[in-house]
Amino acid sequence: MSQTLDIIKDKTLTYHQQVFNLAREAENSVSPLMVSDRLLRLKEEGVICDLFEGQAPYRPRYIIPDYSRLMSSGCEFLRINAPRDIWEATHALLIFYKHVPSIDYFPVYLGNLDTLLQPFIKDEEEARKAIRLFLEHIDRTLTGSFVHANVGPEESPAGRIIVETVRDMDCAIPNLTLKYDKDKTSDSFLNLCCASALSTAKPSFANHSIYSSEFSFSGYAIASCYNGLPLAGGGYTLVRLRLNTLAEQAKSLDHYLEQLLPEAASEQLAYMDERIRFLNEESGFFESSFLVQEGFIRQDRFTGMFGLVGLAEAVNLLMEKEGQAGRFGSDARADETGLTVIKKLSELVESHHSPYVGCFDGRHLLHAQVGIDNDKGSSPGCRIPVGEEPETLPHILQSAPFHKYFPSGTGDIFVFDQTWKNKPEALADIVRGAMASGLRYFSAYSEDCDVVRVTGYLVKRSEMDKLDQGKAVLNQSTILGLGIRRDGDAFNRPVRAK
């Protein structure tokens, strides 16, 4: 029980952070899941990792409520009527957010805020005040960086007010995504979003036309770091395969592709299904939650997320074993090998039917996971290791072919020098090009931002400094950022002047 006592005595944790950590300890004191010895061995070897999701899942990892239902009908369980003005609308949302479970305690999706609030924008000055208070409330009470809001694709007064307010407040929370569509998003809105990204590291840019076609049955949301998920549904669980750790066991590329990957994938898929089985059949979530009963979410719109990290390191290792010199990100053959690995995994995941997935023909979705704070030697998803990235253009062109395999999330991050702040429309040109090249998700910030994107989530450098000095900070994700700053590379990304 020393871990429990450590949490209780930790002076860098706020009360809520202690409660959250203690709850995790309690969950992990039981082991009701039925898993194979082989899985346990793969977990021990570090090949498969469940991201400390907990030993007895009692809520889906990511929940994407249909907030438009709250706007049109209110919520019986929470005794909220359908809102009639901007104050009631923001108030209803703030109440609701506190009742949306997630793996990180705080809701990972806040809604497509501009479309939710636009009907209530009557007087601009009043709307600005309401939205500023709304966002301030979110930043100070939903204190985790995986809290994520969406705007777009169309420009609207509400969208402009939200992005301008986010830019001026310079907070880490919420994370924000612009759904960008060349036929729907105006140049002026894209320029505003680019200016905001260069000033406060958000919004990021999601390729709306790609996501819309993949999630045509439900609509989609971008939640948590950059996770694409069905609206009124979500992600049951996220387990990840560390491709480079598995590659250490490979005798050859062929051995890796034909034996190791299929075996590991099959164990991971079985583990995901077992987690989902427990959640559906034993935990009672889908029977008892008001979210389900009132139709804010539907069980048949949840899928599992098959995560992976360390493609770059895996490819480099496999190239070595094949007696080849090239490295992932700078060598065409290495990149081709990377694509072969991802295609193979995609086939393995595609060919597996999960009994609890009611969408995507019963399939789990591939997810390029961004890594966690104590990851060493595994780059996020399919990313090129920090420090080895080529210039922006070849970087985007290298990355784009991988993006199509990851409906439930992947993305690349680019840091720009300060001169770009004077010309956000130049960044807008790059966003347009990136989307036209098939990039799914694009993030940018400027070298002197206080708010920075670590791997997928945002933290304030100033809060990390405070935590580093042993003081408690409001955002529970700051500790993840600090771990990365101490052990990882995400703070050493090359600054792009070109």
Place this chain on the structure above:
Amino acid sequence: MKTALINRIIPFSSIDGPGNRMVLFFQGCNYTCTYCHNPETINTCNSCGLCVPGCPVKALSISTENGSNPKVLWNPELCTDCGHCLSVCPRISSPKVREYSSGDLFARIEEAAPFIRGISCSGGEATLQIPFLTELFRLIKENTDLSCLIDCNGGVDLSEHPDFMELCDGVMMDLKAGTERDHKDLTGRPLAPVIRNIEYLKTTDKLTEIRSVLAPGLNNRSTVELGASLASSEIPYKLLPYRPQGVRAAGVKQHGRQSMTMDAMEELLVLAINLGAAGTRIITSDLS
């Protein structure tokens, strides 16, 4: 196809014209400005070979293929940009240039086309290669929607190249000095052709901006007075402070190690605005 020597390509730039642009730096210039911050682009390499033995990573070699004249070759894969070759070159000329055909250069531009609004040709002096530029711009106009801008020192009479000017979308014109004598002292070439070019570009509506580098030790007032009168209220006029980085020793000796003070720059800004050049701005980031 024609060829040209390219010193450097910046695939994405936010500081060389509207939007995101690819910037091409041509090798070779007809001016010898003392404050030039990339003097290695002024002279073209004569393949004397002096730089070759000292290259610490053996990125330079001499080719004597087919009994032709010796030629210094540069391997960008090995080069670490240590600067040794420039430090020993009696002409301060970079051997690190690549010869492109207009087709090869267009292929690089075409790859970047979805991400950029156009190209900006700088140098060196791009207008010394007008036949090449004409071919390149024609390829761009026939195959893309990109705009083609040039940085120009005004030494070449643009009105004599109507085919090229038809393809060129705009010219960012340098004005280096306000009197013939100052211009000759600074650049080694006359001022009159520059003024003629500016007047000509105004008549064709292709003068994108005028810009002046202002440096300690120069008659900056007379430069700005002339620049403001040429820009008037219609043309953007950019004032750029000298910076010592990259300037050759003789230039640093003349202009010093310090840039202009902000006070001095603002005084000149006010002068320009008072003379009617309403679109005057101080630019601290885009010396090119």
